[in-house]
Structures are given as structure tokens and as C-alpha cells.
Amino acid sequence: MAGNLNVIQTANAAAPGGHYSQAVSHGGVVYVSGQLPVRANGEHSADQPFEVQASIALDNLLAILSEAGLGPRDLLKVTVYVVGIEHWPAFDQLYAHYLGDHRPARAVVPVPVLHHGYLIEIEAVARTAHKEPL
Template identity: 85%
Template structure:
């Protein structure tokens, strides 16, 4: 396999709750694992309104991008899993606030349930720095 796999960890985002990394980079692409609305200190927010959960999940995504030395403008594709499609307009408004004029490809997927009773999970793919030659 050409190139190295680089694990990305952001101390100011929720730590992985299982056998996975917050993100990995390979071949100039950063793959961000699904981010639930768990605060960086591990505090759960499943009992909070959708808007707060969406903001926490996006905060985690932004922290991971920063740890990879990237910004929201580097996002290529975002996939959002939402319990209750009625939350789509609120999510779109909050998402636009975080991304400004940048509009990466995106899918919003309605799902019946998410882990721990959360209402949202966000995963992403971003362009990253090119790997240095070995």
C-alpha cells in the first residue's frame, strides 16, 4: 500500500467510544468517523434539543478538522444521519452557519434510531495535505 495511514486525534472533540479513530488521513484525503453529539469531556447530550445536539456534533467535526490542520473549506463530502426528517430545516440552518459560503457535497439520511438515543450523527471526507515522500 502506497503511503502511510495517519491517525488524527483532536483532544477538543469526543474521544472514540469504540475500536475506531476520530479520523484517518491517507493519500491527501481525510476521513472523519461519525460524530455523535458527545462533548469533548465525554458528557452525553441525548437529552438535549436537536439544535444543541447538532451544534455539538458539528463542534466535534470542526475540532477534528483543526487537528488535521484543515478548515471547513476543505470538506468534500458530508453525510448526516438524522432521526426525524422534520429536523432537516434546523440542521440546514445550523450547518450553513458553520460552513458559511462553502457548500461541499452532502447527504442527509433519515434513520429510525442512533446509538445512545441521539438525534444526529455526522461523518465527513475532506481534502488534506499531500503526504510527504518517504
């Protein structure tokens, strides 16, 4: 890729299923592509309960951040696509467990359907430059 755009790739999260990267960084920011609840070994989980799917998607997100040398406290913005807004409370509880007291900006967007019949997809933006304390 051109310029200062760096591709971030880890075997600890699901491999991209199309023409995109797990994440890219540029100018002190990491952009994480939407993470479906596909296990790192490629195993699909669309038949699993929502909480299992959400945990897998969050695990993928954190594995990609880790590959970039980052953690949950570096998240700036998270967008969550959820099939069935009734899953929002369960997601919020899991999300709080994964992020602890860190509260990045977030949007939970109800959608009618996601690829392969999944119930959740998570994308995020994180910082690489630690000039501003959280």
C-alpha cells in the same frame, strides 16, 4: 497503522467510544468518523434539543478537522444521519452557519434510531492537498 495511514486524534472532540479513530488521513484525504453529539469531556447530550445536539456534533467535526490543520472549506463530502426528517430545516440552517458559503457534497439520511438515543451523527471526507481551488 500500516503504510501512509495517519491517525488524527484531538482532545477537543469526543474520544472514540469503540475500536476506531476520530479520523484517518491517506493520500491527501481525511476521513472523519461519525460524530455523535458527545462533548469533548465525554458528557452526553441525548436529552438536549436537536439544535444543541447538532451544534455539538458540528463542533466535534470542526475540532477534528482543525487537528489535521484543516477547516470547513476543506470538506469534500458530508453525510448526516438524522432521527426525524422534521429536523432537516434546523440542521440545514446550522450547517449553513458553520460552513458559510462553502457547499461540499452532502447527504442527509433519515434513520429510525442512533446509538444512545441521539438525534444526529455526522461523518465527513476532507482534502489535505490544496491543488484545486474551491
